[in-house]
Amino acid sequence: MTTSSQYKKLVKFINDSLKFDCEEYNESYIKRRLNSRMLALNIPSENYEKYLDHLTKNPAETRKLYDALTINVTQFFRDLTLWNYLKDDLLPKIAGEKLRNGAPPFLVWSCGCSSGEEPYSLAILLLEIFKPIAAPFKIMATDIDVLSLEKAKRGIYDMAAFPTTPKEFLVKYFHQVKDERGQLKYEIDPSVKKYVEFRIENFFRDAPPVSNADLIICRNVIIYFTPEAKDKLLSIFSRSLADHGFLILGKSEVLFTTKSQHKFYLYNTIERVYRKERREEREEISDDRRRNWWHGYQDEIAREK
Numbered sequence: 001m002t003t004s005s006q007y008k009k010l011v012k013f014i015n016d017s018l019k020f021d022c023e024e025y026n027e028s029y030i031k032r033r034l035n036s037r038m039l040a041l042n043i044p045s046e047n048y049e050k051y052l053d054h055l056t057k058n059p060a061e062t063r064k065l066y067d068a069l070t071i072n073v074t075q076f077f078r079d080l081t082l083w084n085y086l087k088d089d090l091l092p093k094i095a096g097e098k099l100r101n102g103a104p105p106f107l108v109w110s111c112g113c114s115s116g117e118e119p120y121s122l123a124i125l126l127l128e129i130f131k132p133i134a135a136p137f138k139i140m141a142t143d144i145d146v147l148s149l150e151k152a153k154r155g156i157y158d159m160a161a162f163p164t165t166p167k168e169f170l171v172k173y174f175h176q177v178k179d180e181r182g183q184l185k186y187e188i189d190p191s192v193k194k195y196v197e198f199r200i201e202n203f204f205r206d207a208p209p210v211s212n213a214d215l216i217i218c219r220n221v222i223i224y225f226t227p228e229a230k231d232k233l234l235s236i237f238s239r240s241l242a243d244h245g246f247l248i249l250g251k252s253e254v255l256f257t258t259k260s261q262h263k264f265y266l267y268n269t270i271e272r273v274y275r276k277e278r279r280e281e282r283e284e285i286s287d288d289r290r291r292n293w294w295h296g297y298q299d300e301i302a303r304e305k
Helices: 003-018 027-040 048-057 059-070 080-100 117-130 146-154 167-173 227-240 287-292 296-304
Strands: 106-111 137-143 174-178 184-188 196-200 213-218 241-249 264-268 273-276
Touching: 003 027, 003 048, 003 059, 027 048, 027 059, 048 059, 080 106, 080 117, 080 213, 080 241, 106 117, 117 137, 117 167, 117 196, 137 146, 146 196, 167 174, 213 227, 227 241
Parallel strands: 106 137, 106 213, 137 196, 213 241
Antiparallel strands: 174 184, 241 273, 264 273
């Protein structure tokens, strides 16, 4: 069997058994992840037939491979400059406009939420912004990894999850607990938990979990996708956002290399914040008209005067 046919057979096994769509990712990325596991097992590089045999005989390896493919690396308030920008600028602007106009609850989609650190961080910021009134917001958090979502629902983390978390948030929104081995952990407070709904979802196969979202955050996910898969997901995001909605990608993810660039325009260059574009493709439009799509922009102009 040729190396190419071995690889295709292994990919089919991964698609069928792990429900992980390898075809949506760059082949070079998939092969790097596979070879990292094969190296750990002393299986020669690109001997996919031998690795497939190992997978079928050792079910525990499927979880290790899944972790290697999904790279679930996350922390509370990871990339603190982004969170400061959200806290001091973007979230208060959207929240203020919605409150003044009696709009529906602030709706957020945390896509690829892993073990919950990101959506819980968002919930903490929104609780701070909306206090002291009852917080009118909801966060839908989705991922394809069942075990990560189970951890997210438990909401218990060790100290490694908090390297950049402001101390006042750790004190205010977490409780110290000990696990069965007596190790110190931190549990998210129920006052935060109740605003986050976790759901398993494969965004290429399942219907979007939200519509008219004010914000979608999907960081460090699409960088590994094929151009076709990126376009597919960005189209889903565009349809799922409200007319004024925002999309946040990872710092290394550039939207304008895709065919979907006309669906968004760059709102904040440094933090990779994009805004839904309502014009038709090739229709000319000014920045002022874009901003006026958001009713809160008029309030900003008035305050500046």
